[in-house]
Amino acid sequence: MKKKHVLPGLLLAVMATPVLSAEYTLAVEPNYPPDQAQEVYKPLLDYLSRETGHTFVLRTAGNYHVYWRDLRTAVKTDFAFEEAHFTGYRADRLGFTPLVRTVEPTRYTLVATGSFADQGTAGLIGYRVVSMPAPSLGYLLLGEMYKNPIAQPDILSRAANWRDGVEMVYAQETEGAMVPNYIANQYPDLVPVSQSREFIGRTLSAGGTVPANVREAVTAAMLALNDADNTEILQELDTTQFVAADPTAYASAEPLLRGMFGYKPKAEAAAPAARPAARTTTAPPGEDEDIGGIEVRADR
Numbered sequence: 001m002k003k004k005h006v007l008p009g010l011l012l013a014v015m016a017t018p019v020l021s022a023e024y025t026l027a028v029e030p031n032y033p034p035d036q037a038q039e040v041y042k043p044l045l046d047y048l049s050r051e052t053g054h055t056f057v058l059r060t061a062g063n064y065h066v067y068w069r070d071l072r073t074a075v076k077t078d079f080a081f082e083e084a085h086f087t088g089y090r091a092d093r094l095g096f097t098p099l100v101r102t103v104e105p106t107r108y109t110l111v112a113t114g115s116f117a118d119q120g121t122a123g124l125i126g127y128r129v130v131s132m133p134a135p136s137l138g139y140l141l142l143g144e145m146y147k148n149p150i151a152q153p154d155i156l157s158r159a160a161n162w163r164d165g166v167e168m169v170y171a172q173e174t175e176g177a178m179v180p181n182y183i184a185n186q187y188p189d190l191v192p193v194s195q196s197r198e199f200i201g202r203t204l205s206a207g208g209t210v211p212a213n214v215r216e217a218v219t220a221a222m223l224a225l226n227d228a229d230n231t232e233i234l235q236e237l238d239t240t241q242f243v244a245a246d247p248t249a250y251a252s253a254e255p256l257l258r259g260m261f262g263y264k265p266k267a268e269a270a271a272p273a274a275r276p277a278a279r280t281t282t283a284p285p286g287e288d289e290d291i292g293g294i295e296v297r298a299d300r
Helices: 002-016 034-052 064-072 084-093 120-124 137-145 162-170 212-224 231-236 254-259
Strands: 023-028 055-059 079-082 097-102 108-112 128-130 154-156 176-180 191-195 203-206 242-244
Touching (some): 034 055, 079 084, 084 203, 084 254, 108 120, 128 162, 162 176
Parallel strands (some): 128 154
Antiparallel strands (some): 097 242, 108 191
């Protein structure tokens, strides 16, 4: 008689067992040293964990060279928060889906003190300009401002983060700095020398292995940042709002990476071979039909 109670008891035990949360990684650009990045993104990671019920772990790289290598070799990550050229690469090559982006578009500004800014970009040729290393978007766009290889500034890549570039100008360690607009706007005493073209704002995208319900939960949580009392998170990310991303808006940014070491053009799908037309004639008796191609004979 006791066996009759085994199945109902088992079902109750299963129903009472809580659904285990999963762990997801979030890759971010090396805009900060790893220890500082943990501090900057911790409020966001805690928020996403609280809102979705899953655990989020930050994945950082020591520098942009390592970040680019990891991207090219498809090192596993579940989510990524990065500029449009990296987002486009992930979407086109690795099956990532853009979820949300900062409402502010991305634009970089070359700033300098007044004496060097008076002559525009030409005034900085031969002088020191600091930027984060390639292939950061700022570095690549600085190259667009100085296309003549023999008329360029002395580009330094010693900044630990974008804000360090501005501090180096103040310390007279460099004459100019290439920084995102959200940094340049905080220092009105520095003169904008030139501005880059505009790109889609920094974007959070999800890998193809992330379940649809998790992508939806993360998207909803990011959009809810705008309504809740989460000013600390938005301030740390240097944005005022996140909006839904358009997955088709990133194709024009990915080609910026073409000049980088290790970049390989995406292989085009091979067109199907055309079928040969059917023959309408018959070979004369005693002759082999010409079927085309290459004939190989073995030596005896």
